[in-house]
Amino acid sequence: xxxxxxxxxxxxxxxxxxxxxxxxxxxxxxxxxxxxxxxxxxxxxxxxxxxxxxxxxxxxxxxxxxxxxxxxxxxxxxxxxxxxxxxxxxxxxxxxxxxxxxxxxxxxxxxxxxxxxxxxxxxxxxxxxxxxxxxxxxxxxxxxxxxxxxxxxxxxxxxxxxxxxxxxxxxxxxxxxxxxxxxxxxxxxxxxxxxxxxxxxxxxxxxxxxxxxxxxxxxxxxxxxxxxxxxxxxxxxxxxxxxxxxxxxxxxxxxxxxxxxxxxxxxxxxxxxxxxxxxxxxxxxxxxxxxxxxxxxxxxxxxxxxxxxxxxxxxxxxxxxxxxxxxxxxxxxxxxxxxxxx
Amino acid sequence: xxxxxxxxxxxxxxxxxxxxxxxxxxxxxxxxxxxxxxxxxxxxxxxxxxxxxxxxxxxxxxxxxxxxxxxxxxxxxxxxxxxxxxxxxxxxxxxxxxxxxxxxxxxxxxxxxxxxxxxxxxxxxxxxxxxxxxxxxxxxxxxxxxxxxxxxxxxxxxxxxxxxxxxxxxxxxxxxxxxxxxxxxxxxxxxxxxxxxxxxxxxxxxxxxxxxxxxxxxxxxxxxxxxxxxxxxxxxxxxxxxxxxxxxxxxxxxxxxxxxxxxxxxxxxxxxxxxxxxxxxxxxxxxxxxxxxxxxxxxxxxxxxxxxxxxxxxxxxxxxxxxxxxxxxxxxxxxxxxxxxx
DNA sequence: CTGAAAGCGCTTACAG
DNA sequence: CTGAAAGCGCTTACAG
Numbered sequence: 001x002x003x004x005x006x007x008x009x010x011x012x013x014x015x016x017x018x019x020x021x022x023x024x025x026x027x028x029x030x031x032x033x034x035x036x037x038x039x040x041x042x043x044x045x046x047x048x049x050x051x052x053x054x055x056x057x058x059x060x061x062x063x064x065x066x067x068x069x070x071x072x073x074x075x076x077x078x079x080x081x082x083x084x085x086x087x088x089x090x091x092x093x094x095x096x097x098x099x100x101x102x103x104x105x106x107x108x109x110x111x112x113x114x115x116x117x118x119x120x121x122x123x124x125x126x127x128x129x130x131x132x133x134x135x136x137x138x139x140x141x142x143x144x145x146x147x148x149x150x151x152x153x154x155x156x157x158x159x160x161x162x163x164x165x166x167x168x169x170x171x172x173x174x175x176x177x178x179x180x181x182x183x184x185x186x187x188x189x190x191x192x193x194x195x196x197x198x199x200x201x202x203x204x205x206x207x208x209x210x211x212x213x214x215x216x217x218x219x220x221x222x223x224x225x226x227x228x229x230x231x232x233x234x235x236x237x238x239x240x241x242x243x244x245x246x247x248x249x250x251x252x253x254x255x256x257x258x259x260x261x262x263x264x265x266x267x268x269x270x271x272x273x274x275x276x277x278x279x280x281x282x283x284x285x286x287x288x289x290x291x292x293x294x295x296x297x298x299x300x301x302x303x304x305x306x307x308x309x310x311x312x313x314x315x316x317x318x319x320x321x322x323x324x325x326x327x328x329x330x331x332x333x334x335x336x337x338x339x340x341x342x
Numbered sequence: 343x344x345x346x347x348x349x350x351x352x353x354x355x356x357x358x359x360x361x362x363x364x365x366x367x368x369x370x371x372x373x374x375x376x377x378x379x380x381x382x383x384x385x386x387x388x389x390x391x392x393x394x395x396x397x398x399x400x401x402x403x404x405x406x407x408x409x410x411x412x413x414x415x416x417x418x419x420x421x422x423x424x425x426x427x428x429x430x431x432x433x434x435x436x437x438x439x440x441x442x443x444x445x446x447x448x449x450x451x452x453x454x455x456x457x458x459x460x461x462x463x464x465x466x467x468x469x470x471x472x473x474x475x476x477x478x479x480x481x482x483x484x485x486x487x488x489x490x491x492x493x494x495x496x497x498x499x500x501x502x503x504x505x506x507x508x509x510x511x512x513x514x515x516x517x518x519x520x521x522x523x524x525x526x527x528x529x530x531x532x533x534x535x536x537x538x539x540x541x542x543x544x545x546x547x548x549x550x551x552x553x554x555x556x557x558x559x560x561x562x563x564x565x566x567x568x569x570x571x572x573x574x575x576x577x578x579x580x581x582x583x584x585x586x587x588x589x590x591x592x593x594x595x596x597x598x599x600x601x602x603x604x605x606x607x608x609x610x611x612x613x614x615x616x617x618x619x620x621x622x623x624x625x626x627x628x629x630x631x632x633x634x635x636x637x638x639x640x641x642x643x644x645x646x647x648x649x650x651x652x653x654x655x656x657x658x659x660x661x662x663x664x665x666x667x668x669x670x671x672x673x674x675x676x677x678x679x680x681x682x683x684x
Numbered sequence: 685c686t687g688a689a690a691g692c693g694c695t696t697a698c699a700g
Numbered sequence: 701c702t703g704a705a706a707g708c709g710c711t712t713a714c715a716g
């Protein structure tokens with residue numbers, strides 16, 4: 001159906017081998033041979049068939065980015081950066097959504113990670129824990145995104161979740177808040193991110209000599225806006241409601257703020273709110289949302305660099321790379337006056 | 343490197359042909375032959391190589407979704423739906439971001455649409471106009487997303503942009519607003535979406551016997567939050583500022599609302615704001631954002647259905663499919679009291 | 685119902 | 701510097 005390399009070779013009066021050499025900028029092809037081949041390519045409108053190339057070379061030029069959901073803004077923003085970074089490295093990105101479904105996540109490391117169509121896998125697991133991740137029989141390199149306990153088996157790139165959560169809660173403590181709640185806890189031993197953030201929350205409170213009150217640790221089935229809204233509603237219904245809340249992501253925080261607005265509580269006066277992720281959305285709310293800002297660009301860059309290294313044969317032991325984060329204190333925890341320069 | 347079909351055939355004592363038949367659920371394979379083959383597959387842990395399959399069959403099972411930017415929430419939400427829908431149709435999605443760059447968009451219809459790796463292309467163009475789109479020498483089916491003038495050459499699925507824009511502005515007129523501005527106009531003849539929305543804006547004003555004031559038609563270089571914020575600032579600096587504004591997408595509206603908050607104007611009392619896209623983000627703001635809500639699920643479903651049809655050989659003439667939209671009147675145009683039931 | 689054989693369009697040791 | 705040839709792992713008319 002297509003013009004083939006053979007036809008180009010025929011027209012240029014050379015062998016396919018030489019055409020291949022020219023197309024791939026290989027070896028020392030005699031300048032005039034190269035010119036002849038180039039012209040034949042031009043005239044025939046030849047385009048190499050990447051599938052045939054993949055079959056022979058064993059590399060497709062595709063990487064898979066697997067994440068819970070693209071409609072969660074953190075993942076959308078991260079994907080955008082990963083795709084741009086991959087492009088820079090001459091890779092094309094296949095996106096897979098797991099919806100945090102354990103079955104789909106298992107398929108990823110068992111099936112997709114052995115699919116010759118993908119040269120590497122960037123995976124942000126939600127449901128699988130360290131042991132399950134460890135069991136992977138992957139044939140392609142995998143770099144995990146986010147923090148996980150799967151140390152020593154796969155590479156991973158992420159921020160220090162415990163430390164970041166601690167920083168968020170310390171910020172609320174420094175502001176003089178007395179009853180600090182958290183939204184986003186999940187019991188399932190599987191979601192390690194939630195575990196780490198809860199741990200940071202506890203550590204910060206304990207370091208300040210505070211009691212951790214189970215009532216104030218609100219769980220959320222998933223990390224969408226409506227989960228935050230209903231969790232906040234439950235917290236407000238407590239006999240002694242919180243005056244500050246640390247949400248495990250920005251969407252939860254935004255849902256919480258919506259509930260606060262509906263109930264006529266003002267932020268930050270009545271309740272200070274801090275999120276996690278530094279989504280664009282939070283930056284533009286009124287009041288703007290204080291948050292933990294992972295360096296997403298650095299995550300995308302480091303993850304791609306690691307993956308590219310692996311795909312090129314680097315077989316050093318799996319490593320964890322911690323990427324920096326910042327605390328972005330904005331209007332939802334500070335008084336409006338203090339950030340008037342926004 | 344992998345277990346091959348040939349090895350399975352050897353072990354099962356059949357020819358590769360038969361293994362292929364079993365793997366693809368083809369033809370009438372004798373039950374016991376099938377069982378033998380199945381067992382050999384099991385024992386050897388055989389997995390068909392999809393690249394080899396693609397090379398022979400000419401189909402990869404991949405479609406490409408090309409859009410301006412994943413960090414624009416409308417596209418993130420739409421992508422999420424497209425990926426889910428594609429999965430249902432047994433296709434995997436490759437995502438490409440164009441950043442609205444004409445060169446990249448041209449590459450898409452000239453290079454990617456001839457790449458055997460993709461079976462079909464779902465494309466949301468931003469920079470190319472009808473004529474440029476028409477010039478495509480695609481070898482795979484293309485379905486355009488959004489409304490475009492490229493009627494008759496490619497399929498497309500979208501909402502009636504002119505009608506939707508008109509509905510948004512009529513809504514503001516009905517609320518008694520007198521100076522209605524618009525944010526998002528673009529001069530470049532290329533971005534047809536902007537043209538259509540400006541046209542709807544004008545039509546609504548003219549139908550109500552109003553003058554269209556050039557000062558009130560604010561342009562935006564792109565459709566991000568900060569573009570909306572600065573456009574709103576310019577409008578407020580007018581000698582006679584608007585009391586309502588129709589933004590060409592939700593992000594612009596959210597930027598505009600941020601500026602209004604900073605300048606101490608209340609929404610909707612001082613200025614009513616309506617957006618376009620119905621992003622989750624707008625729904626959760628306070629005040630919640632009135633908007634035009636395209637049926638995104640229907641867009642994703644219709645576009646995939648069309649594309650799948652084409653990939654399966656449907657060669658009926660290119661068609662335009664209009665998907666319904668709703669006007670979502672929320673707090674940013676109505677008084678808060680009226681939507682207390684939120 | 686199943687086999688032998690060709691071929692999808694490339695790449696790559698092996699020669700020269 | 702370039703050619704002839706094998707082969708990546710499948711599918712698919714062609715036979716039987």
